[in-house]
Amino acid sequence: MSEPQRTPFVDSQLEAAAQARLPGSSIGWLQAARRENLDAFAASGLPDTRMEAWKYTALRALGQRHFASGDEQAASRAVDASAFALPGIDGPALVFVNGVFRADLSRIDALPAGLDLQPLSQALQGDAEPLRFALSRHYREGGDVFARLNAALAGDGVVLRVAAGAKIAQPVHLLFIGAPGEVDLAWHVRHVIELGEDAELSLIEHHASSGDQQHLGTQVADIVLRKGARLRQVTLQDAATGSTLVRHDSVQLDAQAQASLYVLELGGALVRHDLHANLAGDRSRLETRGVFVLGGRQHVDTQMAIRHQALNTSSESVWRGVADQRSRGVFRGAIVVAEGADGSDASLSSKNLLLSGQAEIDTKPELEIYADEVKASHGATVGQLDERSLFYLRSRGIPLAEARSMLTAAFCRAVFEPLPEEGLREHLYHQLMAHLPSA
Amino acid sequence: MLKIENLHARVEGKDILKGLTLTVNAGEVHAIMGPNGAGKSTLGNVLSGRDGYEVTEGSVTFNGVDLLALEPEARAAAGVFLAFQYPVEIPGVNNTYFLRAALNAQRKQRGERELDSMQFLKLVREKLKIMQISDELLHRAVNEGFSGGEKKRNEIFQMAVLEPKLAILDETDSGLDIDALKQVAQGVNALRSAERGFLVITHYQRLLDYIEPDFVHVLADGRIVESGDKTLALKLEEQGYAWVTDKDPVLHGASA
Numbered sequence: 001m002s003e004p005q006r007t008p009f010v011d012s013q014l015e016a017a018a019q020a021r022l023p024g025s026s027i028g029w030l031q032a033a034r035r036e037n038l039d040a041f042a043a044s045g046l047p048d049t050r051m052e053a054w055k056y057t058a059l060r061a062l063g064q065r066h067f068a069s070g071d072e073q074a075a076s077r078a079v080d081a082s083a084f085a086l087p088g089i090d091g092p093a094l095v096f097v098n099g100v101f102r103a104d105l106s107r108i109d110a111l112p113a114g115l116d117l118q119p120l121s122q123a124l125q126g127d128a129e130p131l132r133f134a135l136s137r138h139y140r141e142g143g144d145v146f147a148r149l150n151a152a153l154a155g156d157g158v159v160l161r162v163a164a165g166a167k168i169a170q171p172v173h174l175l176f177i178g179a180p181g182e183v184d185l186a187w188h189v190r191h192v193i194e195l196g197e198d199a200e201l202s203l204i205e206h207h208a209s210s211g212d213q214q215h216l217g218t219q220v221a222d223i224v225l226r227k228g229a230r231l232r233q234v235t236l237q238d239a240a241t242g243s244t245l246v247r248h249d250s251v252q253l254d255a256q257a258q259a260s261l262y263v264l265e266l267g268g269a270l271v272r273h274d275l276h277a278n279l280a281g282d283r284s285r286l287e288t289r290g291v292f293v294l295g296g297r298q299h300v301d302t303q304m305a306i307r308h309q310a311l312n313t314s315s316e317s318v319w320r321g322v323a324d325q326r327s328r329g330v331f332r333g334a335i336v337v338a339e340g341a342d343g344s345d346a347s348l349s350s351k352n353l354l355l356s357g358q359a360e361i362d363t364k365p366e367l368e369i370y371a372d373e374v375k376a377s378h379g380a381t382v383g384q385l386d387e388r389s390l391f392y393l394r395s396r397g398i399p400l401a402e403a404r405s406m407l408t409a410a411f412c413r414a415v416f417e418p419l420p421e422e423g424l425r426e427h428l429y430h431q432l433m434a435h436l437p438s439a
Numbered sequence: 440m441l442k443i444e445n446l447h448a449r450v451e452g453k454d455i456l457k458g459l460t461l462t463v464n465a466g467e468v469h470a471i472m473g474p475n476g477a478g479k480s481t482l483g484n485v486l487s488g489r490d491g492y493e494v495t496e497g498s499v500t501f502n503g504v505d506l507l508a509l510e511p512e513a514r515a516a517a518g519v520f521l522a523f524q525y526p527v528e529i530p531g532v533n534n535t536y537f538l539r540a541a542l543n544a545q546r547k548q549r550g551e552r553e554l555d556s557m558q559f560l561k562l563v564r565e566k567l568k569i570m571q572i573s574d575e576l577l578h579r580a581v582n583e584g585f586s587g588g589e590k591k592r593n594e595i596f597q598m599a600v601l602e603p604k605l606a607i608l609d610e611t612d613s614g615l616d617i618d619a620l621k622q623v624a625q626g627v628n629a630l631r632s633a634e635r636g637f638l639v640i641t642h643y644q645r646l647l648d649y650i651e652p653d654f655v656h657v658l659a660d661g662r663i664v665e666s667g668d669k670t671l672a673l674k675l676e677e678q679g680y681a682w683v684t685d686k687d688p689v690l691h692g693a694s695a
Contacts, residue, residue: 387490392527392581393537395487396597397515397545406540410531410580 007063010045013149013186014038016069022155024124033136038152040138044145053143056330056362057272057301062244067186067216069153074100074187077179081105084175084208086236088423091170092117094158097177097210099187099217101156105175114166114199120157120190131159134192134222146246146272150218154190157219160203164196164226171202171234171421176219178240180211191221195229195257202421203233209240209267216244223249225257227281232260234424238431239267241296246272255281255310262419263290263302264428266435271300279306279313279341286315291412293435294327294359301330306346308337308371314345320412321352323359324437333378334366341371348378353385353411355404355437405436440465440502440636441486441605447496447661448478448485455481457661458497463605468637470647470672473658474680479640480524482658483609486638487521488514501605515541516548518604522594522611529581534593535563537581538600545601566599569629571622588619595626606630607638612646624649644676657683 017038024030046059071077074097081095081102094117095105101119108117123131139147158174176189195201207217217239225231239245245268251259265271277286292300306315321329333348352361365378385407393403412432419425441463448456455478463469473479485492486499488511499506501517509517529537542562543553554562563577572592582590591611598606608627612620627650631637639650647655647669655672657665657680665671665683675682 386527388527389529391489391511392523392529393541394511395489395515395521395523396537396541396601397512397548398541399512399544399548400510402540402544403512406532406537407529410529413531 007046008066009063010042012066013069013153014042016067016186017152020069020153020155022153023121024128027124027128029132030124030128030135033138034152036138037148040140041145041148041152044142044148047143047145051143053303056328057270057299062270065184068183069186070155071098071100071181071185071187073181074098074179075102079105079177079179079210081175081177083210084177084206086173086204086206086424087427088421089171089173089204091172093173093175094119095175095177096156096189097179098181098185098215099156099176099189112168112170114163115168115172116159116161116163117172118159120159120192121155123159131192135190137222144248146218147220147248150188150190150220150248154188154220157190158193160191160193162195162199162201162229165198166196167200168202171204171424173204173206175206175208176217178207178209178213178215178217178243180213181215184214184216186216186218188218191219193221193223195225195231197226198228199226200230201232203231204424205233205235207237207239207245207267209238209243211240212242213240214242214244214269215240217246219247221247221249223251225251225253225259227254228256229254230258234262234419234428235264236428236431237263237265237267237271239271241267242269244268244270248274249276251275251277251286253277253279253281253284253286256283257281258285260287260418261289262416263288264416264432265290265292265300265302266431268300269298271298273302275302275304277306277315279308279315280310282311282313284310284313288315288317288319289415289418290319291321291415291432292329293322293412293432294329295324295435295437296327297325298327303332305334306336308335308341308344308346310341312343313341315347317348318415319350320415321350321361321363322355322408322412322436323352323361324355326356326358328359329361331361331363332366333364335368335376335378337369337371337374337376339370342373344371345375347376350380351411352382353408354382355385355408401437405433408436409433441638442500443497445497446485446494446499448481448492448494450481450492454495455661456485459658459662461656461663463636463638465604465636466633467654468631468639468650468652470639470641470652470655471658472641472644472655472672472675474684475642477658478661479642479658480609483521483607483640486607487511487519512544513548515601516545520598520601520603520606522591522598522606522608524610524613526582526590526594528583528585530583532581534579534581535577538563538597541597542601562600566596569599570596570626572596587614588616588622591615591619591623592626595623595630599626599630604634605636605638607640609640610642611639612641612643620646621649644672647672659684659687
């Protein structure tokens with residue numbers, strides 16, 4: 001193997017690691033994991049597009065950039081979190097500014113019974129043993145370079161546990177605000193989420209920005225659903241236009257567990273989302289429903305990998321992409337039905353709309369089946385707005401620009417229809433409409 | 440109101456309309472009949488401003504305005520309405536939402552105040568009675584999963600709400616059984632008024648049993664070759680289009 005290039009990016013992060021004062025530094029296994037992941041990061045550097053997982057997302061420009069670590073001011077920056085309130089969502093909330101937990105902006109004083117919710121920085125001061133499994137992970141997959149970096153440098157994040165049988169009525173709001181600083185910053189958050197047997201939770205992951213900035217944020221989340229647990233998660237990604245955001249989610253579903261994951265990708269200059277789900281228990285069920293709406297020179301890359309590992313598991317994935325101007329969307333949906341996962345049912349639909357001749361969308365559904373009696377289907381399209389429909393709307397008096405946004409919104413809208421929280425659903429529609437080209 | 444003079448138009452490099460002249464005044468119902476390929480649908484599409492139709496000669500004025508210079512949405516706002524031969528299904532766009540957006544877009548272009556949802560609902564209730572359309576259609580996506588009859592009734596319902604000055608019905612009778620045809624015709628008749636003109640494009644005389652025209656024109660090879668009153672339609676029904684095309688020296692000469 002050739003020696004990886006030491007880019008300014010890698011150097012700046014190694015420098016950051018040398019200076020970092022991370023919580024939990026007295027925990028031996030944690031320090032060992034941090035070191036091992038950092039060494040792996042230093043050894044691999046950033047991947048290039050010859051690597052399959054990064055084929056459509058070039059990191060050359062990122063490699064030339066320098067990010068300072070840890071925002072010293074994050075704890076005191078004036079940020080109006082109420083600007084990011086979501087309709088009907090007024091339950092527990094954890095708020096982070098540039099990756100640093102802000103108790104003053106959060107709501108965790110009166111948590112419902114059965115819900116344990118705290119920032120990672122705090123959890124590491126207590127008994128860290130329950131976090132050991134998740135935080136000892138070594139990211140050995142070639143493409144997991146940001147997960148390695150995150151494992152080495154994350155000092156905060158969300159630790160959330162729902163006790164067996166607890167049904168948490170109010171959705172939990174996790175808000176990550178990127179705030180402009182004096183320099184470009186790199187921040188890293190690490191989440192450990194577990195729902196006990198038959199527990200139920202509705203979770204909102206919300207990335208927002210209090211002003212223009214070009215930070216790099218990374219997030220790694222491990223989510224485990226024990227037998228019969230039910231999770232509904234809505235991710236609203238509305239990061240700053242110039243920012244880079246890399247998320248790496250792993251979801252494990254034990255028997256009869258159910259997860260419904262909704263994703264709306266709107267912001268960011270360079271956004272990468274890896275979503276790995278493992279249907280590990282019999283009759284577990286996963287639903288993923290996502291939309292990206294891109295403009296300018298945005299680049300958003302979603303890499304979804306679903307593994308059916310047990311009997312009678314099912315997954316349904318519905319994704320819609322819209323790209324305007326010179327933006328680029330990438331969607332890869334890989335579904336594996338492993339040997340022995342008989343009676344499984346997998347469907348994947350990726351439909352995409354190009355609103356400009358310079359926009360590009362690459363979609364790639366992959367299906368590998370090694371089991372028997374499997375029902376599987378997938379479909380992917382990339383197209384343009386239907387001229388006949390456009391003319392029909394215009395012939396009734398609706399101006400071209402409005403007709404285009406009406407049809408584009410309709411194209412995306414069905415994705416969020418099953419979302420039961422009405423206020424939140426309407427909010428997603430409005431956000432989506434606001435990002436569509438209007439003129 | 441509508442004045443078409445010596446209109447020539449081509450589609451995909453092929454001349455379809457070859458010198459069509461026609462005047463429609465407010466309050467009049469004109470039927471345009473003709474054999475397949477005569478240019479009937481082209482006329483409707485050119486008047487409503489569909490892409491892909493190139494006008495090479497002639498003019499169309501609508502209440503003194505050069506209609507051909509307007510975008511489709513501006514023509515609609517000026518009062519031109521095309522009832523489609525094949526109404527388009529638009530999944531994900533609610534029928535009521537669409538209609539309100541259309542009405543308000545037109546009103547805005549005309550400098551009129553937009554209707555709020557209460558005012559709009561009241562208007563819709565009134566018009567529903569005329570068209571005998573069920574509420575249920577309003578809550579569905581535009582034309583999605585509608586039967587042929589429902590689609591055509593929805594077109595006429597839109598016309599009722601938008602209240603155009605000129606309504607062009609493009610083969611509205613195609614694909615309808617006799618009951619659906621009667622319902623559609625009933626809706627159209629309810630909208631006839633001294634201020635509104637109609638251009639009823641049809642291949643068959645059948646529709647004209649229910650929508651009685653003031654004038655009937657025969658369109659053949661891109662021109663109007665014969666005009667008369669409603670008895671012309673009956674004569675065509677009896678004798679077929681060959682009767683007029685044979686009479687026309689140009690057409691006859693061309694086919695001889």
